[in-house]
Amino acid sequence: MTTSSRRDRDPVLQAIAEVFRRHGYEGTSLSRLTTATGLGKGSLYNLFPHGKEQMIAEVLAHIQRWFETEIFVPLEETENPSAGIERMFRSTEQYFQSGQRICLMGLMALDGDTPFGTQIQAYFSDWQTALASAIYKSGKPQEEATDLAEEIVSGIQGALVLAHAQSDAGIFLRRMQSFRRRLGFPCGRLQ
Amino acid sequence: MTTSSRRDRDPVLQAIAEVFRRHGYEGTSLSRLTTATGLGKGSLYNLFPHGKEQMIAEVLAHIQRWFETEIFVPLEETENPSAGIERMFRSTEQYFQSGQRICLMGLMALDGDTPFGTQIQAYFSDWQTALASAIYKSGKPQEEATDLAEEIVSGIQGALVLAHAQSDAGIFLRRMQSFRRRLGFPCGRLQ
C-alpha cells in the first residue's frame, strides 16, 4: 500500500459500473473492462483478486451505500418530510442523469439468477420503506403512504425503462413531475 | 417442407424466448438454447439459419405481433373503451403471469446497444398511443389521457422490475389494481 490502492479504486469502480450498466453482467467481458478502465488484466486482478464477481459485488455495494446515505437516511431522518422527499426526487434525477442512465439494481433484478438477489431486494425495500415513512410523516395515512411509496419506487424504474426505450429523457422527468403532483407538491399541472 | 418446419417453429420459438427473458441476449448461449429446446445445434441452425440474431429478431417480432393483435388493436377499435382497457389489464396480467414473467422488450431496452432500438421504441409507443386513445374515448381530456397512458405503460414496466426484485408477484397485481383505480374503475380501494 505505497501510493494508490485505496485512492485509485473509486474511479476505476465507477468506470466498471458504467460497463455493467451498459452491457449487463454477462455482457461485460474483461476486454471491455480493460478498455473502459485503461488498465491491463494484471492491474484489474490486482485491484479485484476475485475477478468479475468481486467487481459487480463491489459496484452493487457502492450503489447501495450511496443511496443509503444520500437518499434513504435523509428520507427517514428529516423533520421536514416534504423537503426530504423533494430532495430525494432531485438526487434521483441527478443520479440517473435525468433518465439517461440506467438503474443497475433494476437491470440485475431482471437478469435472473444472480447471487445478489437479497442485496437487490434490500435496495428496493429500503427505498420503499424510507419513502413510505416520509410520506406518512407528511400527513397521509399509513396504508396510503405504503401504497404511494410502492407506486413511486416502481414508477421510477418504469420511467427509466421507458425513457431508455424511447431515447427520451423527457419521459423520465415528466414522470418525476407526475409523482410530485401525486404527493400534492406544487409544480404545475401536466407538463 | 415435408412435415414440420412451420408447425414446429412456434413452440421452439417460445422456449427460446424464455431463455432470452431469463438471461438476456448476451447471456443466452447456444448451449443454453439447445438444452432449453431439446434440439441440437444442427436443428437450431436449420430452423434459424442466421443464428442467435435471427432468433431474437423473430422472438421480438412475435411478441410485437401478439401485443398488436391481442392488446393494441382491441384498445383502439373497441366502442366500449372501459371494457377495452379492462381487457388490456387482464391480458397483460395473464401474459406476464401476474408479474412472474419479465418483459423482454423492457429488458432489451435496458440492455443498451442492440440493433432493435426502433422495434422496441415502436412497441412502447404503440402501446401508449393505443391506451391514450382508449382513455380519451372514455371521456378524459386528451392531455390527461396521454399522461395517464405514459404513467401506466411505464408503471407496468416498473411493476415488473419491482415484482421480480422482491420475488413477489403481489406487487405487480397490486400496481395493476392501482392503475384501475386511477382510471376510475370499480375495484375497491387499497388492496
Added chain:
DNA sequence: CCCAGTTTGTACCGATCGGTACAAAGAGTC
C-alpha cells in the same frame, strides 16, 4: 421399396471467454 429432400447429431473451426503465472518496471525507505 426406393429415392429426393429434410432433419438431426456430431465433430470441428477460429475467436474469445474468465482467469493465472510471472517477470519487468515503479515506487518508497533507508
Added chain:
DNA sequence: GACTCTTTGTACCGATCGGTACAAACTGGG
C-alpha cells in the same frame, strides 16, 4: 543507489463462445 514491496504488461491456460460442415437418420411421395 540498493533493498523491499507493489503494480503492471504480457504470455498463456483450459473452457466455452457462435457458427459451419457433413454424413447418417429420417420422412413422405411415387
